[in-house]
Structure formats: structure tokens, C-alpha cells
Amino acid sequence: MPGRADGSDPDPVPAPSLSKAVLQSAEPICSRPTTIVCEDFETDDRTAWSDYEDRHFGVVEDLGLSGSRAIQQQYGLGQEDGGWLAWFFGDHPLGGVRQGKQFEEVYFRFYHRFEASWPAAFPPKMARMRSHYIDCSWCFAWREHFWLENDGTGVSDPVSNIPAPDGTEYVSAARWLGALQMDVRLSELLGEWVALEMRVRLNTPGKGDGRITFWANGEIVLDRTGLDIRGAYTSTTINVAMIDTYWNGGAPQAGLKRWYDNVVVSTEPIGCARFTVQKSGLSNQSAWQLQIARDTTQPALWDSGVMTGDGNAVDVSPETGSFSPGTPPCLLPSSTYFMRARHAQGEVWSEWSAWLSLT
Numbered sequence: 001m002p003g004r005a006d007g008s009d010p011d012p013v014p015a016p017s018l019s020k021a022v023l024q025s026a027e028p029i030c031s032r033p034t035t036i037v038c039e040d041f042e043t044d045d046r047t048a049w050s051d052y053e054d055r056h057f058g059v060v061e062d063l064g065l066s067g068s069r070a071i072q073q074q075y076g077l078g079q080e081d082g083g084w085l086a087w088f089f090g091d092h093p094l095g096g097v098r099q100g101k102q103f104e105e106v107y108f109r110f111y112h113r114f115e116a117s118w119p120a121a122f123p124p125k126m127a128r129m130r131s132h133y134i135d136c137s138w139c140f141a142w143r144e145h146f147w148l149e150n151d152g153t154g155v156s157d158p159v160s161n162i163p164a165p166d167g168t169e170y171v172s173a174a175r176w177l178g179a180l181q182m183d184v185r186l187s188e189l190l191g192e193w194v195a196l197e198m199r200v201r202l203n204t205p206g207k208g209d210g211r212i213t214f215w216a217n218g219e220i221v222l223d224r225t226g227l228d229i230r231g232a233y234t235s236t237t238i239n240v241a242m243i244d245t246y247w248n249g250g251a252p253q254a255g256l257k258r259w260y261d262n263v264v265v266s267t268e269p270i271g272c273a274r275f276t277v278q279k280s281g282l283s284n285q286s287a288w289q290l291q292i293a294r295d296t297t298q299p300a301l302w303d304s305g306v307m308t309g310d311g312n313a314v315d316v317s318p319e320t321g322s323f324s325p326g327t328p329p330c331l332l333p334s335s336t337y338f339m340r341a342r343h344a345q346g347e348v349w350s351e352w353s354a355w356l357s358l359t
Helices: none
Strands: 035-039 052-053 057-061 069-074 086-088 105-114 125-130 140-148 153-160 182-185 195-203 208-215 219-227 241-245 255-268 275-278 284-293 315-316 336-343
Touching: 035 086, 105 125, 105 241, 125 195, 140 195, 153 208, 153 219, 182 208, 241 255, 284 315
Parallel strands: none
Antiparallel strands: 035 255, 052 086, 057 069, 069 255, 086 241, 105 195, 105 255, 125 140, 125 241, 140 153, 153 182, 182 219, 195 208, 208 219, 275 315, 284 336
16 A cells, blocks of 8 residues: 555545435436337327227336336226237338337347235236238238246247239238247246346248347346348338237136336347436545445445546446346346445445445
8 A cells, every 4th residue: 555755654545435225217228219119107198009009008107116106907807808009110011210220130128027915827928029021910921929828937929911013902811920938938027027038030031040139137048040030021020019918718706917028129239228326426536436236245246347537327147347247237126136336536445335235
């Protein structure tokens, strides 16, 4: 430790204090030009809601992930026809955001939560992406379905249709590409907000090089390659993202609830929503460091490393620090974490702050 000119030790640097972490409502990715849709249900602006059916599916207060609101489906006994919400974009025949643009690769992320007391049966419908080519509910060039098995296991089930040259009917019946299970079972995550992301990359026309990928809490749970999703069809591309709560066979009991929040559609990978951590200020600060752990007896699962400069806040992400191998590359909103920090003046560091519960 460098001392003063008179040989005495420098004054100690006080340890920082930390504020509770905040899950960002206005996610940074929403301001990027690559983002097509960003919806956190905090306002009642439905101008971007292209196709919406209520059926007890609506925005509710005080249950949101990053703000106060989320969209909730509440089932009646035997109810099959749950609500849905779709966003049209690009070359969709009815218009929508980014009208007229063609999208060959799209990422679609949403957070979802089943109530903690959910029974041992699950609604098959979760979400989908597709390509509509005329104004017709079922006139699609292809669709990728995110389904659930009855035990809550995620399933990818794409289907392709090639429109007739005049765009009014199909050349052939639906061509199903095969259902595959994901390495995620939502029955094991009841009561928790789960970040679910799907990516569709269309095949080169006439080739079998399409790709469909799914993530849960930032980790790949299924990656399908070598797919012929659209044949040689190019008139429309990816133009619909949809959340869907239909329950084939009907809900086994009344009052069951599920929620969606923080929906993002983008042309680049999205990942999890981010927590922001802020510490107290320090005059003439030269650097600081933040660590996050599962509990105070374990090594840090995320470490910012030494951050130079006078900053006092950081978003916890793979871009701003390092997650330990074998851990999800994001913080999970329903989990408990602890954090601590230290900062420096010149080359003199403070002690680490006491561990503080992150949320």
C-alpha cells in the first residue's frame, strides 16, 4: 500500500454501501435498432397489438416481472379457448411494425410464470412464430410451435405449407417437420418467472439449412439444424410472433392462472432481463468491483472484475462480467442472491462491503 510523502499510511477507504438491485423495466435492448417489438404491459397502449383475443386473458396490476403489470390468463373449469396476443411485422399482409421489411432470422423472448399451486397437467399452447401470406387466419407458409407436454416439458413442432403461385391456397397439405422435446420442464419451475426464447432462421431457398433454437433462462434447451422450413418460397418471411394460452381438452379446474411479461422480438439474441446494482459514491474513485453469490459461504457466481473509473452502477450480464462455469448466464428473478462490492481511491482499496440480499 503506497503511503504519504511523510511515510505515514494513507487514510483507509470506507467500504461502499449497496442499494437493492432493480430489474430493469425499460430493457436496454428495447432501444436498439434491431428490436422489432418490446412490450412490458406497463402502459395501456395497444396500438402494436395486431391480433388480440381476451377470453379471460388481460393485463393485471401488481403481478409484473419488472414493473407492476403483466398479462394474465385465468381459466374457467373445462375452458379450452384461452386468449392470445400476436404482433405482426415486416411483410405481413396486414402491415404492422417495420412494414414491408423481410426478416430471415428472428428471436422472440418472453417471461412466463405458472402459479405455484399448478396441478399435474399443463395447457399445450405457449407461443409461436409464423409467416402469413394473405389475410387469412390459417393461411401460413410455415409455423414454429412452442408446445408443452402434459408434464410441462417444452416441445418444438414446426410445420410447413407452400402457398400456390396465386397465393390463395396450399400446393400440398401441411408438412410437419417432426416434434422434438426440449431440455426444460416447467413443472419443475412452478411459481417462478422463466425467460423463454426461441429463434427461427429460415433456410436458404431450396436448401435444408434452416435452424430453430430454444433457450430457458439463458441456456440452450434445444437446437435444431438442417431444416427445410419454407422450401423455395420467398414472398413472405418471418412476420408474426404470438403468445397463446389455448388448452386442448380444457382446464381440469377453475381459477388456474398463468402470466406473461417482458416480451421482446428482435433480429439479434435477446437473453434475460437485467438487474442493475448501484453503490454509494466515492470522491476521486479510481475503480470498483461487484460480486454476486448464491449465499455468503459460496464463491461468487458472477464477478464484474475491476471496473475502472468513477461509475457507481452496473447491469449484471455476461457482457459486463463473468458468470461461473455451469451456472445460468443470467440472474433468475425468483431466486435469492447476495452481493458485495469494494472500491478504490488510486491504488488503495476499501474492504469488501457486507453481503447484502440482492432483491
